[in-house]
Amino acid sequence: MGILDDVVVNAKSAAEAVGKKAGQLVDASKLRITVAELNTELRHKYEALGQFVADNCREALAEDEAVAAEFAEIDELSAQLAAVSKELSDKQNKVVCPVCGKASPASAAFCSNCGTKLSADE
Ligand SMILES: [Zn+2]
Incomplete structure (x- = not known):
């Protein structure tokens, strides 16, 4: 094998290494996106479950002091949200539905x- 052959072989393997590295980067990017998507979906599921539990199991769960405290904070935030939403609607000359908001x-x-x-x- 001559020097030129060695250069060609080295260039080839270097190109292959770069290609492999790029492939790994693409794979890692795809995996990161999948991780982010799954995290988002999981958070939405927990959120929906939390809303369902809050709507349907409040009395049973509120016997626990820590849970009762969480419900109290949720009530406080809901009241704040309703008040600020009303203030915003007043500024925009709108009225907020008392049932659906x-x-x-x-x-x-x-x-x-x-x-x-x-x-x-x-
Ligand atoms: Zn409504």
Whole structure:
């Protein structure tokens, strides 16, 4: 094998190594994306489960002091959210549905989302 042959072989193996490295990077990127997607899906599942448990099992779980404290914080945050949403709607001349929380124009008689009567007499 001559020097030129060696150079060709070395260039070839170098190219193969770069290609292999690039392939590994692509594989790692794909895996990172898959990990992120699975993490997101898992968080959504936990969120849905937490909402379901909060909606359906509150009385049974609230006997536990730690859980009761979590529910109290959730109630406090819900109250804050309702107050800020109302303030925002007032600024935008909108009215917030007391049932589903959707904002409608102040002139609307009924909620466009759930049909609840939006009375102006508060
Ligand atoms: Zn509504």
